[in-house]
Amino acid sequence: MLKFMLRRLSYAAIAVFAISLVSFAVIQLPPGDYVTDMVNRIRITGGKIDPAFEQRMREVYGFNEPMIVQYIKWISNIITRGEFGYSFVYKRDAGEMIGERLPTTAVMVLGAVTLTWAIALPLGVAAAVKKHSIIDYGAIFIGFVGLAVPSFILAIVVMYLTFRAVGRVNIGLFSPEFVDAPWSLARLLDLLRNMWLPALLAAITGIGALTQTMRANLLDELNKPYVTTARAKGLAEWKLLAKYPVRHALNPFVSTIGWLLPALVTGDVIISIVLNLPTAGSMLYAALIQQDQYVAAGFILLLSTLTVVGTLISDLLLAWLDPRIRLS
Amino acid sequence: MATLAPGLQNKTASAAEVQEAKRSVEVASQWKLMWWKFRKDKLAIVGSVIVIIFYTVAAFAEFFAPKSPEFFDPQYVYAPPQPLFLFLDGQFNPFVYGLKFERDPKSLKKTWTIDYNNRIPVGLFVEAEPYKLLGLVPWNVHLFGPKDPKQPFYLIGADKSGRDMLSRIIHAARISLTVGLIGVFLSLLIGVTIGGISGLVGGLVDVVIQRIIEIVNSVPSLPIMMALAAIVPPGTPPVQVYVIVTLILALLSWTGMARVVRGRFLALREEDFILAARLDGAKRSRLIFRHMVPSFLSHIIASITISIPYMILSETSLSFLGIGLRPPVVSWGVMLRDAQQIAAVANYPWLLFPALAVVIFVLSMNFTGNGLRDAADPYAN
Numbered sequence: 001m002l003k004f005m006l007r008r009l010s011y012a013a014i015a016v017f018a019i020s021l022v023s024f025a026v027i028q029l030p031p032g033d034y035v036t037d038m039v040n041r042i043r044i045t046g047g048k049i050d051p052a053f054e055q056r057m058r059e060v061y062g063f064n065e066p067m068i069v070q071y072i073k074w075i076s077n078i079i080t081r082g083e084f085g086y087s088f089v090y091k092r093d094a095g096e097m098i099g100e101r102l103p104t105t106a107v108m109v110l111g112a113v114t115l116t117w118a119i120a121l122p123l124g125v126a127a128a129v130k131k132h133s134i135i136d137y138g139a140i141f142i143g144f145v146g147l148a149v150p151s152f153i154l155a156i157v158v159m160y161l162t163f164r165a166v167g168r169v170n171i172g173l174f175s176p177e178f179v180d181a182p183w184s185l186a187r188l189l190d191l192l193r194n195m196w197l198p199a200l201l202a203a204i205t206g207i208g209a210l211t212q213t214m215r216a217n218l219l220d221e222l223n224k225p226y227v228t229t230a231r232a233k234g235l236a237e238w239k240l241l242a243k244y245p246v247r248h249a250l251n252p253f254v255s256t257i258g259w260l261l262p263a264l265v266t267g268d269v270i271i272s273i274v275l276n277l278p279t280a281g282s283m284l285y286a287a288l289i290q291q292d293q294y295v296a297a298g299f300i301l302l303l304s305t306l307t308v309v310g311t312l313i314s315d316l317l318l319a320w321l322d323p324r325i326r327l328s
Numbered sequence: 329m330a331t332l333a334p335g336l337q338n339k340t341a342s343a344a345e346v347q348e349a350k351r352s353v354e355v356a357s358q359w360k361l362m363w364w365k366f367r368k369d370k371l372a373i374v375g376s377v378i379v380i381i382f383y384t385v386a387a388f389a390e391f392f393a394p395k396s397p398e399f400f401d402p403q404y405v406y407a408p409p410q411p412l413f414l415f416l417d418g419q420f421n422p423f424v425y426g427l428k429f430e431r432d433p434k435s436l437k438k439t440w441t442i443d444y445n446n447r448i449p450v451g452l453f454v455e456a457e458p459y460k461l462l463g464l465v466p467w468n469v470h471l472f473g474p475k476d477p478k479q480p481f482y483l484i485g486a487d488k489s490g491r492d493m494l495s496r497i498i499h500a501a502r503i504s505l506t507v508g509l510i511g512v513f514l515s516l517l518i519g520v521t522i523g524g525i526s527g528l529v530g531g532l533v534d535v536v537i538q539r540i541i542e543i544v545n546s547v548p549s550l551p552i553m554m555a556l557a558a559i560v561p562p563g564t565p566p567v568q569v570y571v572i573v574t575l576i577l578a579l580l581s582w583t584g585m586a587r588v589v590r591g592r593f594l595a596l597r598e599e600d601f602i603l604a605a606r607l608d609g610a611k612r613s614r615l616i617f618r619h620m621v622p623s624f625l626s627h628i629i630a631s632i633t634i635s636i637p638y639m640i641l642s643e644t645s646l647s648f649l650g651i652g653l654r655p656p657v658v659s660w661g662v663m664l665r666d667a668q669q670i671a672a673v674a675n676y677p678w679l680l681f682p683a684l685a686v687v688i689f690v691l692s693m694n695f696t697g698n699g700l701r702d703a704a705d706p707y708a709n
Contacts, residue, residue, distance in 0.1 A: 015543040022547075026555040148690040150641050152648055153683045156667055163674045265548035270645055274668070284551060285649065288558040296558075300551050311546045 004319055012312045016305050023300035024071050028293065038088075074297070085294030089287070094294040097283065098302060103183070104173060105268065105280040107191060109306070111199040112264045116206040121253070123207075124214025125246060128222065139211050146208020151267050155201050155274040171197055173277050198277055202267035206260050210253065217249035254318045261310040265303055362626060365703040372699020378692035386501040390459035393495035394473035394481055397658045399457070400489045406676050407486040408440050412450065422450040427480060448479040485678035487666055493678060496658055497685050503659040504640055505689070507574050511639040512632050514578035519585025520628070526586065527593025528616075534590075541583045549580045553642065557651040566657045573652050577639050588631050592624035626704040633697035637690040644686055660686050 035057045039049050065073075077083040084095035127139035145154075159171060172179075178190045221227065222245055230240045272281030280299050287295040356364075366372055385392045410424040426446030429438045456477040458468040474481040484493045526537040556576045560569055596602055596619075605619050640660075646652030647661025648668070655662055663682040667673050673680060 011539060011542065014539065015546055018543050019547060022552070023555065026552070026559065144691060144694075147694055148637070148687045149683075150645055150648075150686065152645060153664070153680075153686070156670070156673060156680065156683075159670045160673050160677065160680075163670060259545065262546060262548040266550035269548070269550050269554075270649070273649060285554065288554055288651070291558075296555065300555055303551050304547050307548050308546050 001319070005316060008312060008315050008319075012308050015308045019304040019308070020075055020301055021071070023297045023304065024074060025067070026297075026300070028067055028070070074294070078298075078301075084298035087287075087292050087295045089290050089292045089295075094292075094298050097295055098280075098298045101278060101280045101283050101299075102302065104191065104278055105272075105303075106306070107188075108173075108195060108199055108202065108268050108272075108277075108279050109261070109264050111192075111195050112203040112206070112268065113260070115196070115199055116203045116210055116260065116264070119203075120207050120210035120214060124211045125218060125241070127211065127215045128218035129241065131219070136215075139215060142204075143208040143212045146205045149204075150270075151201055151204060152270045152274045154204060155198075155271055158197070158201065159275070171275050173198065173279070179278075198271050198275055201275075202264060202271045205267060206263055210260070214249060214253055217253065218245055221245035221248045251318070251322055254314060254321060261307045261314075265307055269303075358626070362703045366699050369699040369702065371695040372703075375692040375695030375699070378688065379696055382501060382689050382692070383505060385498055386505045388461065389499045389502050391461060391467070391469070392471050393492075393498040394456065394470050395492045395495040396457055396459065397491070397496045397499040398656070399495070400491045401480065401486075402490050404480050404482065404486045404490040405488060406438070407480065407482045407490065408676075409485040409678055410442075410480070410482050412483060423447050424450060424474075424481065424483075427482075448481065449475045450481070451475045484681050485676065487663075487679065488672075493663075493681055496663060497660070497682050500658040500660050500663055500682065501685065501689075503570070503653065503657055504643060504661070504686075507570070507577070507643045507653075507659070508636040508639040511574040511577040511581070511643075512635050514574060515582040515635065515639075516585055516628070516632060518578065518582035520589050522582065523586030523589030524593060524616075527590035527597075537586075537590075541586060544580070544583050549642070550645070553577070553580060553646060554649070554651055557646055560651075566654065569653060570657065573643060573646065577642050581635060581638060581642075584635065585628070585631055588627055589624070592627055593620065596620050596623060626700075630697060630701040630704040633693060633700050637693045637697075640686065640690060640693075 035054060038057075039054055042049055074085060077085070082095060083093070084098055086092075087094045087097055090097065123135070123139050123142070127133075127136040130136060162168075162171060173191055173194050174181075174187070175190050175194065178187045181187050224245075227240070227245055230244060231237075235243075268279060269281035269284065271277065272279040273285045276282055280303055284296060284299040284303075286292075287299065390396070404427070407427055410427060412422060412424055414420060414422050416423060424447075426443040426448055427440055428443040428446075429440045431438055450472065451474075452472050453469050454473045454475055454477070455468050456470050456473050458466060461467050482492055482494075484497075487493055487496070522537060526534045553576055556579075557573065560572050564572075602615065602619055605615055610618070643652055643659065644661035644664065647654075647659050648664045650665060653659045653662050660682040664680075667679040667683075
């Protein structure tokens with residue numbers, strides 16, 4: 001187990017390193033930088049800029065150095081001091097801005113994971129046990145919705161329906177009195193109360209796919225002779241189900257966390273942009289469009305790291321559950 | 329007894345048929361077996377018919393759409409859908425009613441009403457705006473439209489510039505559907521090359537490639553896509569943006585293809601017929617292209633059909649956010665951008681119609697893909 005854990009940990013470390021390279025490079029690639037952007041804006045409004053001043057600004061921000069030097073400075077500041085650089089647009093510390101959005105994002109993604117499991121698991125089991133029933137067709141329908149309807153369209157439709165029903169759109173993460181309040185237990189509870197709809201929207205793709213996986217896995221198990229044997233011995237049906245086939249069917253279910261987390265983060269990003277939620281997605285989007293490179297790079301790095309760590313945990317969990325995996 | 333006889337006869341007849349069928353199964357080619365298996369899947373058949381219809385409409389968009397995508401009429405900004413009536417006095421004589429509006433003197437808001445005095449006859453194969461079919465043949469016949477091209481004709485409403493939603497959805501299909509095709513083709517190229525190397529060479533190379541695939545898979549795709557798409561400077565010509573967006577989609581989605589190819593290579597390496605060919609002295613290239621590729625081609629086709637909907641959904645999301653394709657290019661995602669403001673959707677819900685096109689196409693493509701995947705290995709049972 002220890003060997004397996006070490007191997008997995010080293011893969012995760014390599015993944016995070018690769019991601020940090022990619023996120024930094026991607027942010028650096030656009031022609032021009034924040035200074036170009038600023039100079040252009042001043043020119044448009046009729047102002048003049050001294051080329052020497054422009055040069056000086058570049059030096060101050062370190063834009064003149066080769067990319068690799070900029071990368072090393074950036075990443076070592078993050079690792080050693082937890083500093084993510086500076087937001088040119090908001091004139092404040094990028095790490096602080098990211099820190100504000102990270103708790104809500106984490107709660108949203110965790111909430112989406114919980115919802116996915118809490119809905120997909122019983123629904124998949126019910127669909128498999130009561131094949132060709134209303135529940136089964138309902139599960140298949142949800143699967144198709146999750147598969148074919150992009151989450152942003154679902155979000156718009158939900159917004160439209162709420163607007164029709166109550167005349168205004170009030171889908172958010174906090175009630176009005178908590179929006180700017182500092183973190184407290186009451187605020188967290190308020191977040192949990194308001195979060196279910198956005199989290200459900202972000203989770204719907206995962207719910208559809210996982211329900212189908214669970215249903216298919218369980219159907220395979222239900223036909224096996226050991227189920228018939230247990231039934232012949234007079235075991236109560238639900239006890240039988242919970243004790244043997246569902247447990248068998250769960251294994252491939254756990255391994256799907258590997259793609260579930262990236263999918264949920266993606267879902268959260270787009271839902272957050274459409275509904276303008278105070279999570280990572282909407283701020284990352286704004287930062288990318290305004291070339292606020294340190295904020296954008298920080299968000300991409302953190303979101304991806306979050307995913308990699310989640311996947312790592314699920315892998316370790318799976319290995320702990322299933323000896324075949326850790327020994328192979 | 330007499331009543332049983334026909335049944336018995338039927339039974340013997342069907343037994344003979346089964347024999348016959350068995351013999352034909354034994355000699356049938358692989359593709360024939362796959363077609364037989366695919367045919368049984370009703371959803372896949374319906375799905376593939378819809379997919380073919382979509383691609384046909386996209387290819388001949390100018391003919392199927394009553395108007396060009398750029399056609400606009402400021403008088404009909406946000407005009408509501410005009411219901412189509414097929415019969416007049418018991419005879420097939422399709423028409424729509426005209427629209428008139430009143431302005432609220434205070435809010436200046438337009439209120440549309442149907443103008444029952446103005447009946448606009450609608451015809452099939454009407455002559456209207458000239459165009460070039462497939463970019464080659466000059467023509468001016470449209471499948472349907474108002475007999476007098478100057479009359480308003482908005483079957484599913486108009487957008488913010490008074491452009492016909494239906495015509496734009498039809499023209500947008502061309503962009504949205506080809507982004508899927510070209511993107512999948514690119515990801516196929518990358519996936520087959522990398523997966524092939526991984527499966528053929530094996531050893532350390534295989535391990536490294538597998539790790540790379542794991543890393544790419546563990547990254548949430550949308551943030552990276554957004555970052556890559558944001559690189560494209562605002563002034564870039566539309567064609568270039570189109571190429572870049574498809575490239576981005578391909579760069580993040582080749583891993584599934586690579587896994588399929590690698591798995592197939594590994595499985596086939598152990599097969600007797602490959603060993604026989606190798607002992608016969610076949611060269612490596614012949615081994616791959618003559619013996620291995622044909623036997624997993626069907627799997628590749630199935631994975632392609634499963635990836636196309638994913639590509640189309642990604643393009644739609646990116647364009648919707650304004651970092652994918654941009655106007656004047658018309659794609660379903662670009663059109664849905666108008667639906668971003670909830671105020672617009674609340675007042676003009678027909679702005680959501682492009683979403684319906686996306687959903688229908690993606691579902692059909694998925695049904696087709698699932699049918700193909702099940703049929704890809706006809707020897708399984």
